[in-house]
Amino acid sequence: MGRPDEGSPEATQAGKTRVRDRIFDTACELFYQRGIHGVGVDAIAAEAGSNKMSFYRSFASKDALVTEYLREQEREYWAWWESAVARHPGEPRRQIEALFEAQLEYASSKACRGCALGNAAVEITDEEDALSNLVREYKERVRGRLHELARGLAVSDPAGLGDALMLLLDGGYFTRLVFPRASGPIAAALPAARALIDAYIQASH
Amino acid sequence: MGRPDEGSPEATQAGKTRVRDRIFDTACELFYQRGIHGVGVDAIAAEAGSNKMSFYRSFASKDALVTEYLREQEREYWAWWESAVARHPGEPRRQIEALFEAQLEYASSKACRGCALGNAAVEITDEEDALSNLVREYKERVRGRLHELARGLAVSDPAGLGDALMLLLDGGYFTRLVFPRASGPIAAALPAARALIDAYIQASH
DNA sequence: TATGTGAGTTACTGGTAAGTAACTTCCGGT
DNA sequence: ACCGGAAGTTACTTACCAGTAACTCACATA
Numbered sequence: 369m370g371r372p373d374e375g376s377p378e379a380t381q382a383g384k385t386r387v388r389d390r391i392f393d394t395a396c397e398l399f400y401q402r403g404i405h406g407v408g409v410d411a412i413a414a415e416a417g418s419n420k421m422s423f424y425r426s427f428a429s430k431d432a433l434v435t436e437y438l439r440e441q442e443r444e445y446w447a448w449w450e451s452a453v454a455r456h457p458g459e460p461r462r463q464i465e466a467l468f469e470a471q472l473e474y475a476s477s478k479a480c481r482g483c484a485l486g487n488a489a490v491e492i493t494d495e496e497d498a499l500s501n502l503v504r505e506y507k508e509r510v511r512g513r514l515h516e517l518a519r520g521l522a523v524s525d526p527a528g529l530g531d532a533l534m535l536l537l538d539g540g541y542f543t544r545l546v547f548p549r550a551s552g553p554i555a556a557a558l559p560a561a562r563a564l565i566d567a568y569i570q571a572s573h
Numbered sequence: 574m575g576r577p578d579e580g581s582p583e584a585t586q587a588g589k590t591r592v593r594d595r596i597f598d599t600a601c602e603l604f605y606q607r608g609i610h611g612v613g614v615d616a617i618a619a620e621a622g623s624n625k626m627s628f629y630r631s632f633a634s635k636d637a638l639v640t641e642y643l644r645e646q647e648r649e650y651w652a653w654w655e656s657a658v659a660r661h662p663g664e665p666r667r668q669i670e671a672l673f674e675a676q677l678e679y680a681s682s683k684a685c686r687g688c689a690l691g692n693a694a695v696e697i698t699d700e701e702d703a704l705s706n707l708v709r710e711y712k713e714r715v716r717g718r719l720h721e722l723a724r725g726l727a728v729s730d731p732a733g734l735g736d737a738l739m740l741l742l743d744g745g746y747f748t749r750l751v752f753p754r755a756s757g758p759i760a761a762a763l764p765a766a767r768a769l770i771d772a773y774i775q776a777s778h
Numbered sequence: 779t780a781t782g783t784g785a786g787t788t789a790c791t792g793g794t795a796a797g798t799a800a801c802t803t804c805c806g807g808t
Numbered sequence: 809a810c811c812g813g814a815a816g817t818t819a820c821t822t823a824c825c826a827g828t829a830a831c832t833c834a835c836a837t838a
Binding site for chain 1: 779794795796798799
């Protein structure tokens with residue numbers, strides 16, 4: 369039945385290949401596209417060419433899967449961030465611009481449904497929830513990184529600039545849910561970021 | 574059982590007081606706080622001190638209720654907008670600032686859960702859906718109004734400025750879901766908007 | 779007093795979702 | 809040939825949710 373290739377037959381950690389991974393990848397895809405509450409484990413398992421029992425052999429609960437999903441999204445996000453930023457080491461201004469360029473490029477793809485973690489925050493309504501904390505910590509890290517980048521510029525209010533950049537970034541993700549591809553206001557994010565940087569630099573004499 | 578007061582006993586339009594309205598108000602509250610998919614009609618009716626049957630006497634379906642909810646949210650949003658803008662007629666710059674001031678004030682309240690319509694866009698996953706169109710049209714109207722305001726300023730790229738302002742606004746709503754009250758980046762929106770306006774004006778000679 | 783209407787109550791259908799039980803099948807290594 | 813584990817299958821429980829049926833109650837008005 370067209371099994372995918374089988375790499376190392378190690379029985380250690382790499383042995384947990386296939387089914388679990390197939391299910392997980394499918395879950396990530398579906399959670400992102402249809403929302404966490406919008407897709408059940410049955411649908412996930414079926415879409416992965418498996419079934420519910422195999423699902424529960426790999427995951428303790430749907431909640432556990434969602435947790436892993438969010439962690440994976442964060443991992444991918446930082447990889448994306450790192451790869452954008454790595455092109456201009458030691459040049460915070462270029463790094464910020466690269467982030468906005470990369471965001472626009474990503475937003476232009478059809479599969480883009482905005483920010484996975486941010487979207488989750490809409491669905492996760494209980495603020496005491498572990499998932500809520502996960503999202504919160506992620507957003508705080510993003511904020512911290514932007515503050516850091518802003519601190520690399522010669523501005524007197526790096527926190528203000530970093531926060532402003534975060535608003536542009538998240539505003540882009542949020543509006544992308546409604547405006548297809550790059551037809552929405554997200555296309556204005558990069559020039560706005562540039563203008564903001566200049567303005568905050570000038571305001572610092 | 575503690576019935577609320579009864580005003581005009583008109584049998585015309587004002588006669589549809591009470592239950593339907595109680596249910597509707599409760600629904601708006603719950604949809605906003607817990608999400609559209611996060612609350613059932615049973616819970617709404619019960620919370621309104623009524624029951625499911627009375628609910629279905631007033632609303633054709635949950636979907637119909639959700640539609641009305643979104644329309645009501647949009648109505649309230651424009652009322653909010655108008656009241657902020659009305660304080661500075663003929664002064665687009667002050668009007669924009671007033672919007673950001675009002676947003677920050679609103680975001681500082683505990684009940685704030687960001688943008689109701691935008692949040693709905695996260696939950697409504699089917700782009701062909703009537704609700705999707707409702708949200709899309711709303712966001713397009715907001716964008717149009719911001720373009721309009723920007724056109725009132727002496728800038729060569731009003732669309733760019735309007736879009737940038739929309740990103741700040743929506744970024745504020747989006748991040749508000751995660752950061753309590755005004756502790757998040759939303760506090761930086763007003764100064765950033767001011768800086769952007771100045772920058773776009775200066776860029777136009 | 780009759781009557782209609784708005785509203786509450788109970789109980790149901792049908793569907794979907796999370797999670798479990800018990801069994802079978804396939805396959806790789808010994 | 810045997811065994812163990814990983815995966816598939818069927819069927820179940822429990823719970824929730826949208827929507828409906830049939831009935832009752834309170835009451836305001838003509």
